[in-house]
């Protein structure tokens with residue numbers, strides 16, 4: 001799995017997406033990520049799949065710079081990810097991280113951090129995630145699905161070039177999940193690179209352009225989505241797609 005090292009030199013940095021090289025992470029003597037190397041396409045949606053405990057969330061956190069790997073490199077457009085580069089990234093967590101303030105204050109805060117003061121932009125974002133007219137409501141009183149949509153609005157407030165999402169629809173009803181999927185489609189079309197952890201095979205089929213498949217901290221395959229769902233390169237992935245429990 002050395003596709004990162006096979007990148008043609010002729011590629012410009014801008015054409016390079018997110019690359020992980022030899023990422024390893026251990027805790028208390030247990031290997032949680034084991035020598036993961038891959039080059040994600042610069043555009044489109046990469047789905048990260050695998051059973052519980054495979055290391056999907058950890059990999060996302062390492063890729064976004066929230067956790068330092070023990071070994072390995074994370075590169076974005078050919079360079080190590082600096083604080084400046086990270087400002088062009090955003091992450092939506094499985095459990096929404098929100099301020100204990102109003103709905104609009106949550107988006108305003110994200111816009112302010114991005115140096116944008118634009119109430120009409122905030123309202124457009126709330127409208128886009130289906131929270132129009134909920135501006136003054138305390139964010140903590142939103143339902144789980146509404147909170148997740150607000151978290152997405154906050155992430156989009158910075159117009160990220162690279163958007164990480166960790167199971168953003170895991171506990172949502174089909175309508176809320178659909179709102180989020182539609183936005184991810186739109187963002188993809190607008191050129192945002194998206195890396196999405198999902199357990200949901202039908203969702204990955206609907207959204208993914210390519211798939212990373214992990215078990216036990218090991219990357220088993222990285223394939224374009226069409227071939228992954230038809231003929232996965234790894235026996236573990238085939239078993240996962242067939243609904244078998246993986247140890």
Ligand SMILES: Nc1ncnc2c1ncn2[C@@H]1O[C@H](COP(=O)(O)OP(=O)(O)OP(=O)(O)O)[C@@H](O)[C@H]1O
Nearest residue numbers: 027028032050051052053054055056057058059199
């Ligand atoms: N800080 C930590 N210290 C020790 N072990 C950890 C730590 N964080 C995660 N782990 C372990 O690493 C493994 C991978 O965790 P991770 O959350 O990345 O899995 P996942 O693939 O996202 O799983 P799920 O699908 O259940 O969300 C798990 O066994 C978890 O218990």
